[in-house]
Amino acid sequence: MKISFAHIGYATMAMERLLQDLGHEVIPPLQPTANTFSLGAVHSPEFACIPFKILMGTYLEAMERGADALLSAGGRGPCRAGYYGEIHQRILRELGHEPRLFFFWPPYQVPLDTLKKLNGLRGKTSWLQMVRYIKKAWKMMIALDDLEILSHRIRPLETETGATSKAFRQALGYIRQARTLEEIEEASIAGIERLHQVPQDPNREVLRVGIVGEIYVQIEPAANFFLEEMMGEMGVECHRSIFMTNYVRHDVFSRHGDLSARELAQPYLPLNIGGHGQNSIGDVVRFAAKSFDGVIQLAPFTCIPEIVAKSMMPHLSQELDIPILTFFIDEQTARGGVETRLEAFVDMIWQKRALRNAGSRSVFDRAKIPGDRGLAPVSSR
Amino acid sequence: MEKVYLGVDVGSVSTGMVLLNEHLEVLAELYLRTQGQPIRVVQEGLKALEKRIRGMPLKICGVGTTGSARTLTGVLLGADTIKNEITCHGLAATHVVSGVQTVLEIGGQDSKMILLRDGIVVDFAMNTVCAAGTGSFLDHQAARLNVPIEEFGELALQSQNPVRIAGRCSVFAESDMIHKQQVGTSMPDIIAGLCEALVRNYLNNVGKGKEIRPNVVFQGGVAANAGIKAAFEKALEMPVTVPGYYGVMGGIGAAMLARAAVESSGETRFKGFEVSEMAYQASSFECRDCPNCCEVVNLTVKEEVLARWGGRCGKWADLREVGLGTRF
Structure with missing residues (x-):
């Protein structure tokens, strides 16, 4: 079985390890590119959202590269992500592909179906061994998330632009090579050390921005113009609300989702409106409570849960006194527009912070605010 | 010698160039059409400016x-600061109109709203997925109706009964306009209807949920259109100010920031008016070495690469340090 699956951020690597451990030939999914976007858009319903189109493109690219089986997971709750698997399958079939499909649904909803599919994936591996492999992949996922989180903290402090991203890529390489649990542990420590070696200015003042929104466009950097890298290099520490590990904890093995975010959203949006709409609201409240400088909402164009959440943002922004910027993401691949808005947003929250700190710092003093490296264009870095 | 600061705003449709003196007063301004050739327009503008202040x-x-085109222009000229247009427009508005709390800006390809409180930008929005209601759409409609764009606004003001036109999308708007025109509606009524539709779309799309407080400033190329200004005043029920330099506000902001940047750096990186004589060539290629497929831009003179940018990994940026002493 030559199996492939959806590319979703750096967690992709953990999935690859698991499937290899189970003895399958893995066609590792490629990070989505402009080509993936186009391929997916051509073969998707026009009104489908961008995650759907990217996944479609990724699957088709995998089929071209010889895959004969696909693995994916469907969402839960009232959002069209729940139909993704079904529609993807039909489109693939219309195009003459008949891959073996392992589309998983939340295990508590369909326990038998989940077991059946796991059994299909298991091959000759014993159940016990499979559980061990899954545990190992889970450890790997945690290591990957830890590294990514650390890179978000270090990047705004780096003294040489791009050094953190370089170190991060090297650290990812360590994890990729790790095969056993011990090796993963070791690679994780080595990766963390590697990131700490990045020359930093620990005294630099940085901004803290929270990221909320739909899961795919949050986790997959290729879908959000590598927002966290761009922001990091502008001197902003990004705190993303969704990582693969917390998603698995909250939404795969529980029927409730991220309870804390849902609770925080109660006064504003007491209903689960599907997708991560309610989380977006709750996470804004959380970031505001932690005195963040701003929040960025990432939403696929036409995503209903995020549209509902967005309509509440002006009110939240005012009541909680936190600037919020929304990006609707579609097929555009030009970074220019995103960069312009991000830069303006960063300028704005610097001014807000300066005002809070000093009482009255005019925009002219901005060049002197530590941590601001806004004079060189981001795109030239 | 009096110290002056040059601000250059190269947009998709038009280019504004401004010279400010030490007191931030406008000494000279230029408004040119970009016509898809940012390098040429900057060089021509520079020549014209030089002539004016010779x-x-x-x-x-x-x-x-x-x-x-701020990055390209910045590399070309040796800019001391390269800044996004939202910050520049907000800054210029606070400087030119006192007590401004809302800036409506409509340019060639984008439209934005900037909210200021006590001279500080507190919120902004920029059209994201749709260019309906921006200058290029108005240009297109003016050409289709065979009305010079300069007369568009005056015609709108003559209307007694503006018709209703769908403003949500320029495609819908156009088909609506053709429909009305074919049933015999007068030109001024159609044009006034279009102005109102665009304003409605702008307020609904860009201004969604934003608290618009006076003083309201309307700037950007479209501010030349008296019909749109009138439609804004009608919709907002408050007076709207169009500053004298509405077309070059971005440039004013950039020049103000340049002064601040030089104050802290001590010396300008400006390469001088010779820049207008050089045969610059900008080219780009897609790097295929990794899945990012970055679009890398080269700026060359006589085959020699002066600057290169756009790559994410840093591999292509090695040339930043060379050529004409540009440091980016």
């Missing part, structure tokens, strides 16, 4: 660039 005891002590 013989005057002025010295350019700082350069700021903004607009969608």
